[in-house]
Amino acid sequence: MQVVSFQDCKCEFMENLTLAIVVPCYNEVEVLSQTNERLRALLDGMERDKLVTAGSYILYVDDGSRDGTWTLIDGYCENYDHVRGLKLAGNAGHQNALMAGLETARADADLVVSVDADLQDDISVIPEMIMKYHQGNDIVYGVRRNRKSDSFFKRTTAQCFYRFMSAMGARTVNNHADFRLMSRRAVDALCAYDERNLFLRGLVPKLGYKSDVVYYDRLERKAGVSKYPLGKMMSFAVDGVTSFSVKPLRLIFYLGLVFLIISLAILAYVIASLCKGDGVQGWASLMLSIWFVGGCLLICLSIIAAYIGRIYTEGKHRPRYNIEKYVK
Ligand code: UDP
Numbered sequence: 243m244q245v246v247s248f249q250d251c252k253c254e255f256m257e258n259l260t261l262a263i264v265v266p267c268y269n270e271v272e273v274l275s276q277t278n279e280r281l282r283a284l285l286d287g288m289e290r291d292k293l294v295t296a297g298s299y300i301l302y303v304d305d306g307s308r309d310g311t312w313t314l315i316d317g318y319c320e321n322y323d324h325v326r327g328l329k330l331a332g333n334a335g336h337q338n339a340l341m342a343g344l345e346t347a348r349a350d351a352d353l354v355v356s357v358d359a360d361l362q363d364d365i366s367v368i369p370e371m372i373m374k375y376h377q378g379n380d381i382v383y384g385v386r387r388n389r390k391s392d393s394f395f396k397r398t399t400a401q402c403f404y405r406f407m408s409a410m411g412a413r414t415v416n417n418h419a420d421f422r423l424m425s426r427r428a429v430d431a432l433c434a435y436d437e438r439n440l441f442l443r444g445l446v447p448k449l450g451y452k453s454d455v456v457y458y459d460r461l462e463r464k465a466g467v468s469k470y471p472l473g474k475m476m477s478f479a480v481d482g483v484t485s486f487s488v489k490p491l492r493l494i495f496y497l498g499l500v501f502l503i504i505s506l507a508i509l510a511y512v513i514a515s516l517c518k519g520d521g522v523q524g525w526a527s528l529m530l531s532i533w534f535v536g537g538c539l540l541i542c543l544s545i546i547a548a549y550i551g552r553i554y555t556e557g558k559h560r561p562r563y564n565i566e567k568y569v570k
């Protein structure tokens with residue numbers, strides 16, 4: 243891996259760019275003051291080193307928090323020049339909150355970095371991301387070197403999910419979540435994707451712009467608890483697969499083929515038994531196959547229903563989020 247210093251990237255041709263750090267927040271009152279201190283210190287350092295302009299800022303997106311998150315954000319906006327707050331009307335979900343931040347920031351930022359509020363993503367690699375932008379990349383993905391800080395359950399489910407996604411033919415960057423840098427034109431291109439079932443980590447690689455990665459060690463959540471309980475994580479995973487692949491629908495056909503072959507084998511067995519003069523017995527095996535085939539059919543129906551449900555939400559074209567206020 244190529245190691246580059248912070249100073250290396252300050253080449254003469256480098257233009258000074260305005261950076262927006264977009265941070266979606268949902269009930270993050272426990273962690274936000276630490277996050278704000280660290281992000282401000284990082285931004286100050288980058289401004290001093292002329293890596294970004296003095297107009298660069300942190301944009302907190304409050305995703306309808308019910309604790310005191312917005313009060314904190316509002317206070318930061320009042321006390322610090324480089325902090326802005328976007329308050330969404332209600333909880334639109336992490337991906338929509340992120341999108342709200344990106345759509346707002348592209349109005350005056352040249353570069354946008356998205357990062358979670360809990361600082362699990364190591365923000366000290368942001369200067370390296372900017373440097374990779376100057377090397378000609380429109381997108382720079384933050385990729386976790388390992389998942390040691392995740393629980394066994396989270397690590398295993400995440401690995402299964404990434405494997406399943408790639409088996410289904412959906413392209414994602416392995417071990418990358420939503421910590422990434424994007425140029426304004428990449429954000430503009432992303433905003434042109436009008437879908438409601440957002441799965442940004444699958445959508446961004448689709449933009450096709452030149453990209454690179456920076457590696458970092460995923461840290462523990464600094465405070466507070468995960469806002470992604472199992473149910474939300476599962477529906478996010480289903481969103482990911484259904485947004486990028488129709489392979490599950492095709493698999494239903496192959497499953498049907500397998501069942502057809504099994505039924506032909508059973509038919510051959512029945513005919514052979516009758517020819518021999520034996521009666522065909524087997525209440526238990528009959529019940530077993532009825533329940534087995536019934537279960538498989540319901541699963542197949544639910545796969546089809548997952549796609550239909552998404553066609554339904556896409557068809558309504560409802561707005562992804564509503565903005566209550568924007569404080570600069
Ligand atoms: N988040 C959000 N809206 C939601 C859920 C989460 O804006 O409905 C934010 C949350 O505040 C955090 C980020 O999304 O900044 C990622 O959530 P979290 O760290 O809880 O997820 P995990 O790291 O456990 O997957």
Ligand code: MG
Nearest residue numbers: 358360362463
């Ligand atoms: Mg987290």
